[in-house]
Amino acid sequence: MxxxxxxxxxxxxxxxxxPVVIDLETGGFNAAGDxxxxxAAVTLTMDPDGNLLPDATYAxxxxxxxxxxxxxxxxxxxxxRLDDPLRQxxxxxxxxxxxxxxxxxxxxxxAHGCTRAVLVGHNAAxxxxxxxxxxxxxxxxxxxxxPFSSFDTASLAGLVYxxxxxxxxxxxxxxxxxxxxxxxxxxxxERTAELFCAMVNRxxxxxxxxxxxxxxxxxxAD
Numbered sequence: 539m540x541x542x543x544x545x546x547x548x549x550x551x552x553x554x555x556x557p558v559v560i561d562l563e564t565g566g567f568n569a570a571g572d573x574x575x576x577x578a579a580v581t582l583t584m585d586p587d588g589n590l591l592p593d594a595t596y597a598x599x600x601x602x603x604x605x606x607x608x609x610x611x612x613x614x615x616x617x618x619r620l621d622d623p624l625r626q627x628x629x630x631x632x633x634x635x636x637x638x639x640x641x642x643x644x645x646x647x648x649a650h651g652c653t654r655a656v657l658v659g660h661n662a663a664x665x666x667x668x669x670x671x672x673x674x675x676x677x678x679x680x681x682x683x684x685p686f687s688s689f690d691t692a693s694l695a696g697l698v699y700x701x702x703x704x705x706x707x708x709x710x711x712x713x714x715x716x717x718x719x720x721x722x723x724x725x726x727x728e729r730t731a732e733l734f735c736a737m738v739n740r741x742x743x744x745x746x747x748x749x750x751x752x753x754x755x756x757x758x759a760d
Contacts, residue, residue, distance in 0.1 A: 541586075544584045544585055546651065547584050547588050548583065548584040548651065549652055551584065551588070552652075554652050555653070555684065555687075556581070556582070557655070557656050557689060558580070558581055558582065558646070559579065559582070559658040559730050559731040560579050560657050560658065560659050561578050561659060561660070562576065562664075562665045562668050562669065562723060563575045563576035563577075563618060563722070563723045565606060565608035566608070566609040566612050569667040569668045571605075572606065572607050572609065572612070573600075574672050575599070575618055575620075576616075576723035576724075577600060577669075578595065578596065578727035579642075579643060579727065580592050580593070580727050580730075580731040581646040582658075582734075584650075588742055589735075589742070590739055592728065598628075598630050598635040598639070599628055599630070600629055602620070603631075615721065616721045617721060617722075632672050632675070633672075633675075633678075640678070640680075640681070640682050643682045643683075644680075644682050647682060655682045655684070656684050658688065659688060659690065659691065659730065660692050660726070661690065662692075689734065691704075691733050692704075694737050695710070695711075698711075704720075704729060707733055708732070713733060
């Protein structure tokens with residue numbers, strides 16, 4: 539019974555969209571030509587009290603697509619070493635990596651009674667642009683993510699905490715943040731997921747979501 543309640547709450551909370559947190563590490567700022575180097579996704583779930591929680595993490599190192607550009611400044615910023623032997627052993631082509639991310643996302647959408655995923659990201663437009671470009675390169679027809687709608691935790695954190703930098707926003711929310719581990723897609727995605735959940739749950743605790751539902755009901759009754 540409690541699982542069914544949580545499922546219904548999630549389906550209602552974001553208009554049948556399932557928020558999925560995404561972070562990408564790339565070879566630059568040009569989504570059309572710069573390489574996708576890492577991808578991570580965190581699916582979210584909800585408890586019977588309506589609290590949003592991180593669920594599962596999926597992450598891959600990615601080999602640059604043929605002809606991709608990789609800026610040295612981007613590698614210096616992220617600390618990614620393309621010639622690292624371990625990375626070379628585990629890195630996947632971007633189409634295989636996307637498939638491995640999208641399959642569990644589709645399962646999570648179905649499990650929560652939702653119809654589509656909506657991307658959550660810190661500076662979400664950046665990640666969304668690179669994700670859509672990779673989807674187009676791979677010719678993926680069933681992209682589980684909405685093509686342009688997203689939740690940007692940088693904007694939300696600026697509103698809630700007065701901070702837009704991920705590390706500072708996390709600390710303002712009481713979430714531990716290790717600067718040495720930052721700029722890994724897995725680490726940044728997991729911290730972004732915690733941050734998004736903290737902000738959504740704080741709004742709920744202040745009465746925001748239920749208040750909005752009540753006001754909508756009143757408007758419909760009038």
